[in-house]
Every structure is written in structure tokens, then in C-alpha cells.
Amino acid sequence: MTVKDRLIVALDVDTKEKALALVEMLKAEVGIFKIGSELFTSCGPDIVAAVKAKGCGIFLDLKFHDIPNTAARAAAAAVRLGVSILNVHALGGYEMMKKCRDAVALEAKALKIPKPKIIAVTILTSMDENSLKKVGIDDNMETQVLKLAKLAKDASLDGVVGSPAEVKLIRRELGEEFIIVTPGVRPAWAASNDQKRIATPKEAIFNGATYIVVGRPIIEAGDPLAAAKKVLEEMG
Numbered sequence: 753m754t755v756k757d758r759l760i761v762a763l764d765v766d767t768k769e770k771a772l773a774l775v776e777m778l779k780a781e782v783g784i785f786k787i788g789s790e791l792f793t794s795c796g797p798d799i800v801a802a803v804k805a806k807g808c809g810i811f812l813d814l815k816f817h818d819i820p821n822t823a824a825r826a827a828a829a830a831v832r833l834g835v836s837i838l839n840v841h842a843l844g845g846y847e848m849m850k851k852c853r854d855a856v857a858l859e860a861k862a863l864k865i866p867k868p869k870i871i872a873v874t875i876l877t878s879m880d881e882n883s884l885k886k887v888g889i890d891d892n893m894e895t896q897v898l899k900l901a902k903l904a905k906d907a908s909l910d911g912v913v914g915s916p917a918e919v920k921l922i923r924r925e926l927g928e929e930f931i932i933v934t935p936g937v938r939p940a941w942a943a944s945n946d947q948k949r950i951a952t953p954k955e956a957i958f959n960g961a962t963y964i965v966v967g968r969p970i971i972e973a974g975d976p977l978a979a980a981k982k983v984l985e986e987m988g
Contacts, residue, residue: 757783762967784809809836817841824855842872842900849907872904877936916951923960934961
């Protein structure tokens with residue numbers, strides 16, 4: 753992959769107009785755009801088609817987490833939207849992840865289209881070990897993230913979403929082919945905002961991230977295109 757192919761920009765905005773303006777501005781430098789809960793809830797599935805129409809890949813970041821049958825049906829519906837990557841929550845368990853993986857493969861085969869990558873969220877980058885303890889998880893962060901990453905691999909998922917702090921560990925333990933999508937990436941010149949386990953683009957790539965996700969440092973910049981180019985320079 754080129755550096756451009758490894759940069760995912762999060763379209764964390766609330767209208768179709770804002771999202772498409774960013775895509776039009778950035779598409780020459782960005783391989784994939786992430787559509788998350790805010791934009792998808794505001795605009796519905798049509799926003800996926802609108803971004804795809806501009807020739808861009810899409811990471812549908814809805815973090816499916818439900819009983820296995822419901823989550824699998826949602827994952828199959830995401831395939832019909834034509835996304836490149838979709839995700840589920842690893843805390844949904846082995847059976848849920850396996851059912852989602854199988855549903856994605858079957859739906860793609862039926863539609864005769866390439867199977868999108870399906871990855872699992874481990875622990876959100878806004879959480880730290882104190883946050884884990886408050887929800888009843890006593891493992892340290894690295895142990896818990898690695899447990900969930902291994903469970904995702906056992907369920908035949910393509911990879912995980914993991915913070916910069918755990919990328920090196922996941923890469924070492926789960927191999928070179930396992931996809932690691934890394935949010936919580938903050939260039940040296942950007943604010944950390946509500947992210948707690950962060951790294952620069954250069955650090956994330958060096959430690960083994962397959963893709964990095966950058967949102968506010970690019971989309972809220974005075975010049976989003978210039979900001980994206982600076983991120984690409986750091987990645988390179």
C-alpha cells in the first residue's frame with residue numbers, strides 16, 4: 753500500500769454537505785474515509801453511497817455489538833452498502849464475531865463483490881486502566897487488549913482496532929498479516945482532545961499499524977488539505 757492508502761480520515765461531522773465538502777477537498781490525498789455513528793445517524797445509508805460515488809473507500813465504524821444473529825444481519829447489510837472495512841465490538845464475544853464474519857463472507861459471495869475487511873474494536877482509545885476497573889475489568893490494558901485481539905483472530909476476523917499504545921504488542925503476537933487500524937493518532941502539532949492512549953502518525957506506523965485514523969486534527973484545521981499532507985509526511 754502507498755502512504756495515502758494507509759490514511760483513514762474520520763468524517764466526524766453531522767451533515768451530508770460538510771462530509772462531501774471534506775471528501776472533495778481531501779480525496780486526492782486520502783485513501784479511505786471513516787463514517788461513524790454521528791454522520792450515519794444524521795444522514796442514513798445514503799451518505800455511504802454519496803462518498804463511494806466520489807471514488808473513495810469507506811470504513812463503516814458502527815461497532816456492531818448485539819446478540820450474534822442481530823449483529824450478523826447488520827454486518828451483512830453493511831456489505832450491501834459496498835463498504836471497504838466494517839467493525840464489531842470484540843466484547844460481543846467469539847460467537848458474535850464468528851457469525852458476523854461468516855455473514856459478511858456469504859453476502860459478498862452472493863453479490864459477487866470483494867469481501868470487505870471485518871475488524872474488531874478492542875478497548876476504546878478514550879479509556880485508560882481506571883476506566884476498565886470502573887466497568888469491572890481488572891486486567892491491565894495490554895493484557896485485556898491482547899486477549900480481545902486473539903479472540904478476534906480465533907473468530908477469523910481480518911484484524912482489530914487498537915490504540916497506538918498496543919500496536920507493537922498486537923503486531924508481535926498476532927503476525928504481519930493481521931490488520932491493525934489505529935485511532936488515537938495525533939500529530940505532534942495537534943491537541944490530544946479526549947483521547948488518552950495516543951501517538952504521532954510516525955510512531956503508529958513505525959510500531960506496526962496497518963492504517964491510522966485521523967479526525968479532528970485534519971477536518972477541524974484551518975486548511976484540512978494542508979493538514980492531511982502534513983500527516984502523510986509524518987507517516988512517510
